[in-house]
Amino acid sequence: MAIDHQSSEQRIAAASAPRADRRTWLGLAVLTLPVMLVSMDVSVLYLAIPSITSALDPSASEQLWILDIYGFLLAGLLITMGNVGDRIGRRKILLAGAVVFGVASTMAAFAPSAGVLIAARALMGLGGATLLPSSLSLIANMFVHVRDRGLAIGIWTAVFAGGSAVGPVVGGVLMHHFWWGSVFLINVPVTIVLLFVGPRLVPEFRAGASGPFDILGVVLSMAGILPMMYAIKTMASHGFSAGTALIGLTGLALLVSFLLHQKRTPHPLLDLSLFTNPMFSGSVAVALTGMMALGGMSYLTGVYLQSVLDKDVLAAAIAGLPMACAVAVFSVGAAKVAAVIGTRNAFVGSVVLTAVGMAGVLALGVGSPLWIYLVFTSIAGVGFGTQFSLVSEVVVGSVPPERSGAASSISETCFELGTALGLALLGSLATLTFRAGSGGHEFGDTLGDTLRTADGLGSSGEALATAAKQAFVDGMHVSALTAALMLTAVAVVLTFVMRPGARAAVEEPVAS
Numbered sequence: 331m332a333i334d335h336q337s338s339e340q341r342i343a344a345a346s347a348p349r350a351d352r353r354t355w356l357g358l359a360v361l362t363l364p365v366m367l368v369s370m371d372v373s374v375l376y377l378a379i380p381s382i383t384s385a386l387d388p389s390a391s392e393q394l395w396i397l398d399i400y401g402f403l404l405a406g407l408l409i410t411m412g413n414v415g416d417r418i419g420r421r422k423i424l425l426a427g428a429v430v431f432g433v434a435s436t437m438a439a440f441a442p443s444a445g446v447l448i449a450a451r452a453l454m455g456l457g458g459a460t461l462l463p464s465s466l467s468l469i470a471n472m473f474v475h476v477r478d479r480g481l482a483i484g485i486w487t488a489v490f491a492g493g494s495a496v497g498p499v500v501g502g503v504l505m506h507h508f509w510w511g512s513v514f515l516i517n518v519p520v521t522i523v524l525l526f527v528g529p530r531l532v533p534e535f536r537a538g539a540s541g542p543f544d545i546l547g548v549v550l551s552m553a554g555i556l557p558m559m560y561a562i563k564t565m566a567s568h569g570f571s572a573g574t575a576l577i578g579l580t581g582l583a584l585l586v587s588f589l590l591h592q593k594r595t596p597h598p599l600l601d602l603s604l605f606t607n608p609m610f611s612g613s614v615a616v617a618l619t620g621m622m623a624l625g626g627m628s629y630l631t632g633v634y635l636q637s638v639l640d641k642d643v644l645a646a647a648i649a650g651l652p653m654a655c656a657v658a659v660f661s662v663g664a665a666k667v668a669a670v671i672g673t674r675n676a677f678v679g680s681v682v683l684t685a686v687g688m689a690g691v692l693a694l695g696v697g698s699p700l701w702i703y704l705v706f707t708s709i710a711g712v713g714f715g716t717q718f719s720l721v722s723e724v725v726v727g728s729v730p731p732e733r734s735g736a737a738s739s740i741s742e743t744c745f746e747l748g749t750a751l752g753l754a755l756l757g758s759l760a761t762l763t764f765r766a767g768s769g770g771h772e773f774g775d776t777l778g779d780t781l782r783t784a785d786g787l788g789s790s791g792e793a794l795a796t797a798a799k800q801a802f803v804d805g806m807h808v809s810a811l812t813a814a815l816m817l818t819a820v821a822v823v824l825t826f827v828m829r830p831g832a833r834a835a836v837e838e839p840v841a842s
Contacts, residue, residue, distance in 0.1 A: 354472050357531040358482050361468060362489040363524045364428060364461035367517050369493030370500060371400060371454060378501060381510035388444035395448045398560075403455025404462075405746035406556040410548045412463035412739025413599050417543065419536040420464040420471075425528055427460025432521030439511035439518075450514075462490075463739040470726045471535045480665030480723055487719040488661035492654050506644075547599040550588035555743070557581030562754040570758075600740065608827050609673065613724040616677060616717050617741050619820050621748025623688055623813040624714055626756025630806045631691065631703065637777050638696060638799045652704050656711030657718075664719035677720055678821050684713030685817035691810035696799050718745075756813060760805035767801030777802045 382388070388396060415423040434453035441447035466486060473479035504512040561578025565571070592598040605611045628650075635646035660667075660680075668676040687710025693702050725741040765773060771794050774780040780798040784791030 353531060354478075357472055357533070358469065358485060360524060360527050360531050361424075361465040362486060363520050364424065364431070365465055365486060365490045366493040367431065367520055368404070368458040368461050369490045371458070371517070378505060378510045378513045381505065382447070385510060386441070386444045386447065388447075392444040392448065396444065396451060399448055400451045400455040400458070401746060401750065402556055402559050403452055404458045405559050405743055405750070406552045407456060407459035408463060408739040408743045408746070409551050409599055410739075411460045412467070412742075413543070415460065415464040415467065417536060419534050420468050421528065421532050421534040422536075423460045424464040424468070424532070425525060427457045427464070428521050428524045428528070429457075430454075431457030431461065432518050432525075435514045435517035435521070439515040441511075462742050466722060466726060466738040466742075468532060468535065472533065477665065479727075480668075481662065483723045483726065484662040484664050484719045487664075487722050488658040488715065491657040491661060491715065491718060503644075542597055544595055544597055544599045547588060547591055547595065550584055550591055551599065554581050554583075554585030554588050555747075558585065559747070559750055562750045565754055565758065604740075609724050612677065612824050612827050613721045614741060614744050615820060616681060616824070617721045617744040618748045618751075619816055620681070620684060620714060620717055620721075621745045622752035622756065623684060623817055624710075624752065625749035626752030626809060627688060627691065627710075627813060629753055629757055630760055630809060631694075631707070633777060634694065634803070634806055635703070637781060638802060639698075639700070649700060649703065650707070653707040653711035653714075656708045657715035660712050660715030661719040664716045665723070667716060668720060673720060673724070674824065676716060678824050680713040680716035680720070681817050681821040681824065682713070684710050684717065685814045685821065687711070687713060688810050688814040688817060692807050694803065694806070696796070696803055752813075756809040759812060760802070760809040763805035763808045764798075764801045767797075767804050771797045773798055773801070 382396065383393060411423065411427075431454055434450045434457060438447055438450035438454065441450055466483070469479065469482050469486060473482045500516070501513050504516065557577045558581035561574050561581060564574045565578075589600075589602065592600045592602055605614070632646055632650075635641045635649055641649065664676065664680075671679070687706050687708075690702070690706025690709065693706065721741050722738070726738055761776075764777065772783075774783055777798055781795055784795035784798065787794065
């Protein structure tokens with residue numbers, strides 16, 4: 331709540347508010363449960379796809395929908411569900427979403443066909459879209475002291491980021507001991523705990539808005555975001571096609587219509603005036619570009635570890651834990667960093683660290699030792715943890731508590747879109763470089779396809795495999811350099827756009 335447009339009296343009041351008690355911190359622990367589930371389910375499925383394919387025999391199209399329908403619904407419904415939670419009660423929609431998520435997870439675990447699994451994953455996306463904005467916005471109500479709120483949001487961010495990182499590890503362990511459905515069934519006991527403990531430790535809050543709900547805005551936002559997400563992910567998986575591009579452009583046009591409608595309607599889903607605040611707009615830009623870099627490079631380095639360095643899936647997942655730990659530690663400590671050097675400097679510094687980590691990928695080669703990967707991804711993790719925590723803090727603090735659900739859904743939508751764009755743009759750039767570097771060899775569509783062909787050629791396939799690995803590394807370098815330059819440009823822009831005196835609600839309190 332304490333950014334440029336607020337008075338010094340408001341900042342002092344926030345800083346001198348009552349400190350959170352033990353019950354409130356236990357409530358935060360409850361709120362992290364759905365966050366962990368939603369973020370894990372973005373990545374946990376990758377390891378299970380081969381077993382799902384063997385058991386359910388999905389078509390290529392069905393396999394794509396199994397992977398992506400969850401993210402589509404999650405991104406498309408975040409803005410809507412953030413507003414619904416503000417109106418009917420954030421705890422109420424949190425618990426309702428948990429029921430949907432738990433039931434859908436059970437359906438997915440025992441799905442007898444690909445179609446049922448796709449439907450279950452869609453329901454999981456619906457449930458997940460209610461869990462994220464409601465859990466983050468409740469923090470704004472539960473933690474009124476500025477220092478407590480900064481720490482609480484840091485913990486929330488650490489759990490969210492950590493869930494994506496540990497998802498493959500958890501999936502690997504479960505798949506090693508149980509059947510593919512266990513990656514979904516693990517959600518059920520956690521959901522039951524949330525439903526049992528949540529009403530006892532998490533207070534209810536609603537905005538009590540009396541204006542009409544923006545139904546047209548809901549339709550336009552979903553009609554714009556869903557086709558865009560579909561087009562981005564489809565082109566990332568299958569390359570460019572005129573039909574997919576047309577779908578994406580249609581979504582973009584509808585999204586522009588949504589924004590024009592939001593400017594005109596008296597009761598908008600999305601308060602566009604927020605973007606006139608340099609701290610808010612800068613934070614959203616960091617969320618989008620940061621997740622583009624993280625999403626794209628996580629995918630490429632995962633392929634690098636497994637197909638170039640020949641690590642197995644679980645070993646590759648474990649190699650990602652140092653970065654996950656760096657993200658977690660600096661998410662929690664971001665408030666203290668910003669209190670010492672200022673929010674603008676913390677933002678700029680974190681983006682620069684991320685750019686350094688991305689540039690460090692250029693040091694990776696076909697036979698590089700693993701420690702190079704660990705060092706530079708950990709540096710990037712420090713930047714990611716700091717910036718993502720500050721994004722959440724600035725966005726939640728930019729509006730009154732009764733609008734924090736709608737505001738938090740904006741940053742979370744940017745996170746989802748950023749991930750999809752990173753996979754599409756950086757992944758496609760790496761693929762183009764890979765194919766251009768064939769050097770006369772007959773490469774397949776991907777590195778994996780090429781290596782399987784090389785294995786079937788015996789000793790004569792060694793040259794093909796070596797050339798393919800080097801071409802992939804070259805493509806990864808081009809994408810890493812692009813990400814580093816993009817982040818550097820954002821850091822430069824933030825230096826000028828975020829006013830020197832701007833401070834988010836992560837500052838040290840004036841009075842305790």
